[in-house]
Amino acid sequence: MLDSVACSSVPINLSDLSVVLSNNVICRVALGRKCDGRFIGESGGLNDLLREAQQSLGGFCIADFFPWMGWLCKFNGLEARVEKNFKEFDKLYDKLLQEHLDPRRPKPEHEDLVDVLLRLQKDPNREVELSDDSIKSALMDMFIAGTDTSSATLVWTMTELIRNPYAMRRVQEEVRRVSKGKEMVQESDLPQLVYLKSVVKESLRVHPPAPLLVPRETIEDCKIGDYEIPARTRVYISASSISMDPKSWKNPEEFRPERFLHSSIDFSGQHYELIPFGFGRRGCPGMNFSIVLIELALANLLHRYNWELPQGVTREDLDMEEAFGITMHKKTPLFVVASPVQYCAGH
Numbered sequence: 001m002l003d004s005v006a007c008s009s010v011p012i013n014l015s016d017l018s019v020v021l022s023n024n025v026i027c028r029v030a031l032g033r034k035c036d037g038r039f040i041g042e043s044g045g046l047n048d049l050l051r052e053a054q055q056s057l058g059g060f061c062i063a064d065f066f067p068w069m070g071w072l073c074k075f076n077g078l079e080a081r082v083e084k085n086f087k088e089f090d091k092l093y094d095k096l097l098q099e100h101l102d103p104r105r106p107k108p109e110h111e112d113l114v115d116v117l118l119r120l121q122k123d124p125n126r127e128v129e130l131s132d133d134s135i136k137s138a139l140m141d142m143f144i145a146g147t148d149t150s151s152a153t154l155v156w157t158m159t160e161l162i163r164n165p166y167a168m169r170r171v172q173e174e175v176r177r178v179s180k181g182k183e184m185v186q187e188s189d190l191p192q193l194v195y196l197k198s199v200v201k202e203s204l205r206v207h208p209p210a211p212l213l214v215p216r217e218t219i220e221d222c223k224i225g226d227y228e229i230p231a232r233t234r235v236y237i238s239a240s241s242i243s244m245d246p247k248s249w250k251n252p253e254e255f256r257p258e259r260f261l262h263s264s265i266d267f268s269g270q271h272y273e274l275i276p277f278g279f280g281r282r283g284c285p286g287m288n289f290s291i292v293l294i295e296l297a298l299a300n301l302l303h304r305y306n307w308e309l310p311q312g313v314t315r316e317d318l319d320m321e322e323a324f325g326i327t328m329h330k331k332t333p334l335f336v337v338a339s340p341v342q343y344c345a346g347h
């Protein structure tokens, strides 16, 4: 990612770059290599398949609200689109499993997730049956739940920093002080980046990527406040309204990372005023993974470059509109200009 920023002589589409970064990171963890066109030749790369999955899953489907009207999805093409995408993914996953099982495959330096799941599948002492379909589902979960959310967070965080020069200066000073003389910020530097962590928290508060979490269903009758909720009711929890509630947050509309500097509130599911990753048994299992990914990417972008808006665009012009979908993206891509900072090791 840093190299493609360095090579660009025109404003950078940070939205696209973030998607490629998070897809690549998840691909390397799950499949042992980056997602590029090599996976499936003529049908396009995994990036294209993921884009299509994210768009069709996030599209409006009337059956989500009125299940008896589900037949309409047959006519508007959504069902066929989802089916086609599913078949392409299934073919790709079959191929990947075969590749991993091929005895001629060179032994990798590190096991990827598919290696681990295939090893568990063969383990005679396994406690849970793992079919090929379960492995494919685990991969799909990671791709769908992990890529879009992480890239959306990175984009919103950079957008807010560009809109708030004081926060930008403060976080850059911190990153550059902590990783002075190094070419790259390392994962081991992250615990010292206290302000940067507050910036990411504040970004998740103001722009939770899954604003309604994931739909849940009550298993028994219950009462919340004055509301009687019968069993088997689909419930949406509005994480975004909660994190903007003036009863819990002073000036909630303001982007102010300082609010977290002397506060114990975090997003791990213990503080219900901030739940971008949900909470409880079905809370996000990828939280720690994505936080490291976001913090590390952000720290390195800030360490290596100064960031400005393209000529003629002012902070006030920045479009903050949110796109409709399962993940709350910035509707228009973020274009920025990067100028390298000349004090890294070797300069």
Ligand code: HEM
Pocket: 141, 142, 145, 146, 147, 149, 150, 153, 208, 209, 210, 213, 214, 215, 275, 276, 277, 278, 279, 280, 281, 282, 283, 284, 285, 286, 287, 289, 290
């Ligand atoms: C900024 C990044 C992310 C955000 C904001 C986020 C948010 C969420 C939320 C709100 C839920 C639903 C929780 C609930 O209803 O209580 C969820 C579920 C889930 N997330 Fe994430 N997530 C992120 C990154 C990731 C990553 C990187 C992965 C995997 C590598 C991942 C995997 C999952 C899975 C598998 C579930 C479903 C869990 C279940 O239903 O039991 N997420 N996520």
